[in-house]
Amino acid sequence: MIIPIEQLPPETLTAIIEAFVLREGTDYGADEATFDDKIEHVRMQLNNGTAVLVYSELHESVDIVPANQFESD
Template sequence: MMLIPHDLLEAETLDNLLEDFVTREGTDNGDDTPLDVRVERARHALKRGEAVIVFDPESQQCQLMLKSEVPKEWLQG
């Protein structure tokens, strides 16, 4: 697993990643908050350091995780 610094991504790439994440099945939990608001919440969580982008090279998938849920060894280095 690799952590991807959000500030190194192109703006459009980050927008697409956040939109993909907040629209994945199971992420809305019945929340009818508008898409743009959910994307901004995720963006702010990244900026505040509360969330991180994790890339799995094996599956070639990115996901957004709460920093508190990331194994400590992933954060070192």
């Protein structure tokens, strides 16, 4: 289930993004990105719709996934 990011308090969304950035081994190319840059990059993807925030009822967890990979079964 997609969670509309507008329905979350800003501090909750930030905490979810921070947790995602900390656990994901993201490759930013030859240049190293700061933690804050990574957070803003993920926030931008959520805002422009290329990534979505999803809740898994099965795992009772929240994750951020690319919008084109999300399947609502």
